[in-house]
Amino acid sequence: MKITSSYRNLYLGAVSKKYRLCAALLGLEKVEEGKSCFAYQVKQCTGACIGESSIELHNLQVQTALNFYKVQAWPYQGAIAIKEGDEMIVLNNWSYLETAINEEELYELADSEQGEFDLDIYKLLKKALAGPFKQQVIQLKQIKDINDRRDSW
Ligand SMILES: [Zn+2]
Numbered sequence: 001m002k003i004t005s006s007y008r009n010l011y012l013g014a015v016s017k018k019y020r021l022c023a024a025l026l027g028l029e030k031v032e033e034g035k036s037c038f039a040y041q042v043k044q045c046t047g048a049c050i051g052e053s054s055i056e057l058h059n060l061q062v063q064t065a066l067n068f069y070k071v072q073a074w075p076y077q078g079a080i081a082i083k084e085g086d087e088m089i090v091l092n093n094w095s096y097l098e099t100a101i102n103e104e105e106l107y108e109l110a111d112s113e114q115g116e117f118d119l120d121i122y123k124l125l126k127k128a129l130a131g132p133f134k135q136q137v138i139q140l141k142q143i144k145d146i147n148d149r150r151d152s153w
Pocket residue numbers: 021022023024025036037038039040045046047048049050
């Protein structure tokens with residue numbers, strides 16, 4: 001699956017928040033020339049947009065942040081579920097959607113949009129899905145397709 005541009009923006013948004021980068025310089029926010037970005041007004045940007053901190057330093061931080069997290073494409077086709085005890089944790093596009101307690105809920109969640117992207121969750125999930133969770137992944141789309149076919153018989 002390709003990382004869509006909106007997904008990239010979500011990711012950049014999360015990065016900029018975490019490192020207090022400038023949303024305007026990242027292209028996430030349009031500002032008038034000479035004006036600071038909104039993040040600066042709420043002290044979330046160190047002021048690279050208005051020359052208060054160095055642009056070179058800012059760009060270096062952006063690069064470092066991007067390299068550090070290098071978001072991998074979601075390796076599944078749509079949402080997945082991981083069984084934890086009696087509950088199913090539903091995930092899509094590196095984000096946590098919901099916990100389902102029965103099959104009906106599970107299928108409903110399979111169609112839902114991606115949740116909020118969070119770098120820390122991304123890191124956790126990436127590790128977990130490569131290791132301990134790998135064998136427990138249930139690909140919801142596949143189950144759904146099978147069920148849909150069964151319904152039309
Ligand atoms: Zn700024």
